[in-house]
Amino acid sequence: MQDPPEKEALLFAIARFLEEDVRPLVKDPRVNFRLLIATHLAATVASECRTGAAHEAAALARLRAIYTDAENVPYRTLEARLASDIRQGDLRQGALAGREDAVRAHVKATLLAKLAVNSPRFDTRTEIE
Amino acid sequence: MSMDVPGLREKIEGHLQRAEGRRIGVAVAEVLAGGACQENIKVELEGGERWVLRSDARSSLTGSLDRARELEVIRAAVAAGVRTPPPKWPATGLLREGATSYFLEWREGEAIGRRVVKSKELEAARGTLPAELARELAKIHGIRPADHPTLMDGAAAAAPSFDPAVASLARLRARMDSLEPSPSRELVHRWLADHLPAKEDAVLCHGDFRTGNFLVAPDGLSAILDWEFAHWGARAFDLAWICVRDWRFGQLALPVGGFAGREPFYAAYEAASGVHLDRARLHWWEVFGNLAWAVGSVQQAHRYISGAESDLELVAIGRRAAEMEFEALRLIEKGRI
Numbered sequence: 001m002q003d004p005p006e007k008e009a010l011l012f013a014i015a016r017f018l019e020e021d022v023r024p025l026v027k028d029p030r031v032n033f034r035l036l037i038a039t040h041l042a043a044t045v046a047s048e049c050r051t052g053a054a055h056e057a058a059a060l061a062r063l064r065a066i067y068t069d070a071e072n073v074p075y076r077t078l079e080a081r082l083a084s085d086i087r088q089g090d091l092r093q094g095a096l097a098g099r100e101d102a103v104r105a106h107v108k109a110t111l112l113a114k115l116a117v118n119s120p121r122f123d124t125r126t127e128i129e
Numbered sequence: 130m131s132m133d134v135p136g137l138r139e140k141i142e143g144h145l146q147r148a149e150g151r152r153i154g155v156a157v158a159e160v161l162a163g164g165a166c167q168e169n170i171k172v173e174l175e176g177g178e179r180w181v182l183r184s185d186a187r188s189s190l191t192g193s194l195d196r197a198r199e200l201e202v203i204r205a206a207v208a209a210g211v212r213t214p215p216p217k218w219p220a221t222g223l224l225r226e227g228a229t230s231y232f233l234e235w236r237e238g239e240a241i242g243r244r245v246v247k248s249k250e251l252e253a254a255r256g257t258l259p260a261e262l263a264r265e266l267a268k269i270h271g272i273r274p275a276d277h278p279t280l281m282d283g284a285a286a287a288a289p290s291f292d293p294a295v296a297s298l299a300r301l302r303a304r305m306d307s308l309e310p311s312p313s314r315e316l317v318h319r320w321l322a323d324h325l326p327a328k329e330d331a332v333l334c335h336g337d338f339r340t341g342n343f344l345v346a347p348d349g350l351s352a353i354l355d356w357e358f359a360h361w362g363a364r365a366f367d368l369a370w371i372c373v374r375d376w377r378f379g380q381l382a383l384p385v386g387g388f389a390g391r392e393p394f395y396a397a398y399e400a401a402s403g404v405h406l407d408r409a410r411l412h413w414w415e416v417f418g419n420l421a422w423a424v425g426s427v428q429q430a431h432r433y434i435s436g437a438e439s440d441l442e443l444v445a446i447g448r449r450a451a452e453m454e455f456e457a458l459r460l461i462e463k464g465r466i
Contacts (some may be wrong), residue, residue, distance in 0.1 A: 034442060037445045041445055044448065073409075079310065079312060080310040082315075084315075086316055086319055087315050088311055088316040090320070103316075104316070106312070107312050107316055110312075111313055111451050111455045111458070112455075113452055113453065114448075115455060118449060118451060119449060119451070122452055122455070123381060124455065126459065126462070128374075128382070128459075129381065129382055
C-alpha cells in the first residue's frame with residue numbers, strides 16, 4: 001500500500017548513510033564499532049525483507065514433509081515439536097524414526113538460510129582449517 | 130552509552146581513604162568499554178599509578194560470578210603464580226548499591242581480538258603466545274577443588290561422584306530451557322549427551338579463556354583477565370574454548386585463538402602439565418563450546434530485549450547463534466578436530 005521507495009531500499013539507504021556519512025565523523029571507537037553493527041543490522045533486515053518469506057515457506061514445507069499429520073500447523077509450532085522430538089532420544093527410534101536424514105537436512109538448510117541473511121560472509125565449507 | 134557516575138572521583142577517593150587511612154588523590158576516573166557482566170573504570174592516582182576498577186554491572190549472564198566471588202578466584206590464581214593482576218581494595222556499593230568492586234593493577238597490552246590476531250606489532254608475540262598461554266593454563270588447572278572447599282563449593286566438586294562433563298552439560302541444558310525451542314541446538318545437545326567423555330577429576334577452569342580475554346604486548350603475554358566464568362570443570366573445556374571458531378576473529382586456519390595451530394599449543398600444555406590430552410575429548414568440548422556460545426549469544430540478546438541492558442552489540446549478537454550452531458554440527462559431521 002505504501003508508495004515507493006520499498007522498505008528494503010529505505011533500509012539500504014539508512015545503512016549507506018551510517019557507513020558513508022556518519023561513521024567517518026565518529027572518533028569514539030566504541031560508538032564507531034556500534035555504527036558498524038547498526039549498518040549491518042539495517043542490511044540484515046533489508047535482506048530478510050527480500051528473502052524471509054521464501055525461506056520460511058521452504059522451511060515449513062520441509063517440516064510438513066517430516067510431519068505428514070501437520071497440514072495446517074504453523075512454522076513455530078512445528079519447530080517446537082521437532083526440538084522436543086529430538087530431545088526425547090535416539091533419532092533412529094521414537095517419533096522421528098526413519099526420518100533422521102530429513103531432520104538433519106532440514107536443520108542444516110534452516111541454518112544456511114539464517115546465515116544467508118545474518119552472516120552472508122560466513123564460510124560454510126566443510127574444511128576451514 | 131557512556132556511564133556517567135556522579136561524583137565518581139570523590140567516591141573513589143573516599144574509599145581509598147578508608148582503606149589506606151590516608152588521602153590518596155584520584156587524577157582520572159574514566160569509564161572503559163565494558164565486559165558483559167561488569168563495568169571497568171580506569172583510575173589514575175595523582176602520583177601516576179594506574180588501576181582498573183571492576184564493578185558488577187546492572188545485569189549479568191547466568192553462570193557468571195559476581196565480583197565478590199571472582200575476587201576469591203583471582204586470589205587463588207595469584208597464589209598459584211598465574212600471570213594475572215592481583216586485586217586490591219575490595220568495596221561494596223562504591224558505584225551502585227549492592228554492587229561489589231575491586232581494583233586491579235593496570236597492565237599494558239592489547240585485548241581487542243581482531244588486533245591481537247592481525248596487528249603487525251604483535252607478530253612476534255603471536256609466536257610465543259601458544260606456549261605462554263599453555264603454561265598459564267597448566268598453572269590454573271593445577272588448582273584443585275579439594276584444596277579450596279569453600280571456593281565456589283569446591284567440596285562438592287572434589288567428591289568422587291562429581292563428573293565435570295555431566296555437570297557442564299546439565300548447566301547448559303538449564304540455560305537452553307530458558308530460551309525458545311531450537312531443533313539445531315537440540316541436535317547438538319543430543320550428540321553431546323550420547324557421546325559423553327569418560328569421567329575425570331575437576332580442576333579450576335578459567336571459563337572464558339580466549340582471544341579478547343588476555344592482554345598481549347609486543348614481547349608476549351601480558352596478563353590473563355576476566356575470571357567471571359571460572360568454575361570447577363574439565364581442563365579440556367578451557368583448551369577447547371580458545372579454539373571455538375568465533376574466537377579466531379576471522380583467522381579460521383589458525384584454530385588456537387586465531388593465531389596458532391593446534392599441535393604446538395597442545396604439546397606445550399602437555400609438557401607444562403604432564404597430562405596427555407585425548408584429542409577425542411577435545412573434540413567433544415569444542416562441540417560443547419560452540420553450543421554454549423550459541424546459547425550465550427541468544428541470552429545476550431535477551432538481556433537487551435528484557436530492558437536490562439541497552440547496548441546495541443548485545444541485541445545484534447542473538448542473530449549470530451546460527452554461526453555457532455552450524456559450526457557445532459560441522460564438527461560433529463567431521464568427527465574430529
